[in-house]
Amino acid sequence: MSEFDEDVVLSPAEGGYTTEVSARWDIGGRPNGGYSLALVTAALQRTAGLPDPVTITGHYLRPPLAGPAAVGVEVVRRGKGHTTLEGRLVQGDEECVRVLATFGDLSRAAGPSRAAAIPPALPPPEECPPWEELPGHFSERPPFFSRFDLRVARFAPVPDGAGQIEGWIRFADGRQPDVSSLPLFADAFPPAVFAVVSSGWVPTIELTVHVRNRPAPGWLACTFRTRFLIDGYLEEDGEIWDEAGNLVAQSRQLALLPRSP
Amino acid sequence: MSEFDEDVVLSPAEGGYTTEVSARWDIGGRPNGGYSLALVTAALQRTAGLPDPVTITGHYLRPPLAGPAAVGVEVVRRGKGHTTLEGRLVQGDEECVRVLATFGDLSRAAGPSRAAAIPPALPPPEECPPWEELPGHFSERPPFFSRFDLRVARFAPVPDGAGQIEGWIRFADGRQPDVSSLPLFADAFPPAVFAVVSSGWVPTIELTVHVRNRPAPGWLACTFRTRFLIDGYLEEDGEIWDEAGNLVAQSRQLALLPRSP
Numbered sequence: 001m002s003e004f005d006e007d008v009v010l011s012p013a014e015g016g017y018t019t020e021v022s023a024r025w026d027i028g029g030r031p032n033g034g035y036s037l038a039l040v041t042a043a044l045q046r047t048a049g050l051p052d053p054v055t056i057t058g059h060y061l062r063p064p065l066a067g068p069a070a071v072g073v074e075v076v077r078r079g080k081g082h083t084t085l086e087g088r089l090v091q092g093d094e095e096c097v098r099v100l101a102t103f104g105d106l107s108r109a110a111g112p113s114r115a116a117a118i119p120p121a122l123p124p125p126e127e128c129p130p131w132e133e134l135p136g137h138f139s140e141r142p143p144f145f146s147r148f149d150l151r152v153a154r155f156a157p158v159p160d161g162a163g164q165i166e167g168w169i170r171f172a173d174g175r176q177p178d179v180s181s182l183p184l185f186a187d188a189f190p191p192a193v194f195a196v197v198s199s200g201w202v203p204t205i206e207l208t209v210h211v212r213n214r215p216a217p218g219w220l221a222c223t224f225r226t227r228f229l230i231d232g233y234l235e236e237d238g239e240i241w242d243e244a245g246n247l248v249a250q251s252r253q254l255a256l257l258p259r260s261p
Numbered sequence: 262m263s264e265f266d267e268d269v270v271l272s273p274a275e276g277g278y279t280t281e282v283s284a285r286w287d288i289g290g291r292p293n294g295g296y297s298l299a300l301v302t303a304a305l306q307r308t309a310g311l312p313d314p315v316t317i318t319g320h321y322l323r324p325p326l327a328g329p330a331a332v333g334v335e336v337v338r339r340g341k342g343h344t345t346l347e348g349r350l351v352q353g354d355e356e357c358v359r360v361l362a363t364f365g366d367l368s369r370a371a372g373p374s375r376a377a378a379i380p381p382a383l384p385p386p387e388e389c390p391p392w393e394e395l396p397g398h399f400s401e402r403p404p405f406f407s408r409f410d411l412r413v414a415r416f417a418p419v420p421d422g423a424g425q426i427e428g429w430i431r432f433a434d435g436r437q438p439d440v441s442s443l444p445l446f447a448d449a450f451p452p453a454v455f456a457v458v459s460s461g462w463v464p465t466i467e468l469t470v471h472v473r474n475r476p477a478p479g480w481l482a483c484t485f486r487t488r489f490l491i492d493g494y495l496e497e498d499g500e501i502w503d504e505a506g507n508l509v510a511q512s513r514q515l516a517l518l519p520r521s522p
Contacts, residue, residue, distance in 0.1 A: 057467070076320070098337050100359060110493065111517065113493075115491055210515050228511070229375040231372055235511055250496055
């Protein structure tokens, strides 16, 4: 079993599931927000009866800690083609993440397509340095970094925005990407805003992921861009493409840079 | 009192508020999704004790109808600078919209700013035709259209995407924009995808609005763009700017075009 699959194991319980938040996805001493979103999404997916989380929103209330947790699940509405569910990641009496998600079945989607945009033009992964070789930002190597093979193609300010990071990512242990792991990949790159501001950390307030296609095996090509940093609040928009050249997810998060140093 | 303020009046009740969904914002015989999101946001704002809904996500379960409704409100977490709440728009036994939102106080935000992007370069409103003069799309004039003065600057396919619509909007009755009305403005323009596909309607699955600044009085300059239409699913990304040249909101919705005609 892969690291990711081991770390989203759920046991049915009253009102949802119990689980164990793993320390393997820690960064800055706390589980990464994409991991906690993927964990709740896994619980919702199991209840939904539909495979694809077409839209997932998580609000981050307080950082969880590695250890036992409950995932409360509520079916909000089962419709004809979509089911909406709500999830809560709870440790002790404290809720850490509240999630709303709508599931569908992308294999049955039958509407029109029109997508002129193409994947970012990146040098091949083997020509891109791994992130631990990036200068400056990463003096420590948190457990999270060991979970991925992440190659940075570009990490720079952009003319019409604040900062952008582009590159390739896959699980270090060879697990292939799927719709369940896309919430994790959507929050796995270093913050794009670090291209223009240095900061200790950038806590996420809310993260929304739209799953647009089921990923093919292989690398994921990713672009994350922050255009507006306003009084510390920033959005980060992500696009994730698979090796077959299909857009598999779009993401947007609202995050906050603490007061200027 | 303005039309909008009249139509988001709330009366405290067990578990939240009661209200009356107005028919004035109907389009296609049902209340517009931005209006129902603004209505729930008004209830959450009243409970939050903080003025600015920095991020709001609504999942659309079934369309409401004009008439009596309840807005259930739950305080998910009151934190130091932000409060997260959940809202439910309910008619009879049926929940129509589920909302998660986090409120803050933008006047106290003290982090750094870096926003290279500037408002869209649009001809002045008086040189842009009102939407009812657009050819083709609007044979009927639903009540919703009478609530706004909406001028279309551009409505066309775009090279790197599906469709884009840009223009100006303000309330027809002279009410000034504020953070409470931004969820409504975020869903008020005709769908950008109509620039490339004709369709009867485009139901919204989920709409997220980030409030980034409090709007100055006057017109709002807006851009809505759909880049990826994939098997009927599409995202629509919006930017709303005020007359002072500040970005006041970003929006993204996931919507569905029914099966090709």
